[in-house]
Amino acid sequence: MTATVIDGKAFAADLRARIATLAAAFSAQAGRQAGLAVVLVGEDPASQVYVRSKGRSTVEAGMASFEHKLPADTDEATLLALVERLNADPAVDGILVQLPLPRHLDEQKVIATINPDKDVDGFHVTNAGRLAVGQAGFVPCTPLGCLMLLKDRLGDLAGLDAVVIGRSNIVGKPMAQLLLAESCTVTVAHSKTQNLPEVVRRADIVVAAVGRPEMVKGDWIKPGATVIDVGINRVPGAQDGKTRLVGDVAYDEAAAVAGAITPVPGGVGPMTIAVLLRNTLVAAYRNAGIALAPDAI
Numbered sequence: 001m002t003a004t005v006i007d008g009k010a011f012a013a014d015l016r017a018r019i020a021t022l023a024a025a026f027s028a029q030a031g032r033q034a035g036l037a038v039v040l041v042g043e044d045p046a047s048q049v050y051v052r053s054k055g056r057s058t059v060e061a062g063m064a065s066f067e068h069k070l071p072a073d074t075d076e077a078t079l080l081a082l083v084e085r086l087n088a089d090p091a092v093d094g095i096l097v098q099l100p101l102p103r104h105l106d107e108q109k110v111i112a113t114i115n116p117d118k119d120v121d122g123f124h125v126t127n128a129g130r131l132a133v134g135q136a137g138f139v140p141c142t143p144l145g146c147l148m149l150l151k152d153r154l155g156d157l158a159g160l161d162a163v164v165i166g167r168s169n170i171v172g173k174p175m176a177q178l179l180l181a182e183s184c185t186v187t188v189a190h191s192k193t194q195n196l197p198e199v200v201r202r203a204d205i206v207v208a209a210v211g212r213p214e215m216v217k218g219d220w221i222k223p224g225a226t227v228i229d230v231g232i233n234r235v236p237g238a239q240d241g242k243t244r245l246v247g248d249v250a251y252d253e254a255a256a257v258a259g260a261i262t263p264v265p266g267g268v269g270p271m272t273i274a275v276l277l278r279n280t281l282v283a284a285y286r287n288a289g290i291a292l293a294p295d296a297i
Ligand SMILES: Nc1nc2c(c(=O)[nH]1)N[C@@H](CN(C=O)c1ccc(C(=O)N[C@@H](CCC(=O)O)C(=O)O)cc1)CN2
Pocket: 050, 096, 097, 098, 099, 100, 121, 141, 142, 232, 245, 264, 265, 266, 267, 268, 269, 270, 271, 272, 273
């Protein structure tokens, strides 16, 4: 078997186009643009790339982008005061603090300061709780993007066996909650899981989010399974000094067995920013008190 390649880049482009149409409708109805504030502390090169890309995508979708770049040695009080100002700013519908933060800053404390109804990353405990009990809230962008790709490929997920490898607050745990809400039978595997290859072999859906390059091997995959690779790992390339990106799944081996698989790059990654725009627009509709059909985006 050779797997169908799930083209996250194309799916995300289509999603962004639909968001742009709705964002224009929002601006006309509300008399203002939906707004996203992104806070970057420090000069981490990857974070700078992601923040630039978020700003550009926000403007391209017809929304307002507010970028706040703070030096790496910013103290906690200054960062929390900025978040409080953004909470109070009616032009700001969504607030995102780019992670990771410099070590001296407490990520949980910063996230806890964001108004949950502006928390378009879905990282606030209130939104984690809402997801856990099935209430409307914001869902973290990467797992929601994975779910969109899965539903597009498989339709109804009810009854399928899903294994999520990784238990982070940002991907693994919310992914498991989302799959449970779709009535999958969900296993969350992690570094202490015994007989991981056997556990993965049971799965109709495998979501790999461990951050270990090419850890999931082809012979772990059940023939025909759908494989979603969240990993973005930079490893030394074949040529001197060059690096290349690989996922958490050994792609060529897995693609020979799976029914469908996301590539790295071009799979899950582009969905993260498209879903961020989606969450921001949903926040704008809610903040403006304008109804938006639940399945509109
Ligand atoms: N506050 C947040 N911080 C972080 C998040 C997040 O959702 N919210 N996620 C990641 C970084 N991230 C967005 O912030 C992100 C990561 C990867 C991609 C992406 O498109 N990746 C490409 C490859 C990019 C490359 O060449 O390096 C792909 O997979 O095709 C977008 C956004 C951590 N921090």
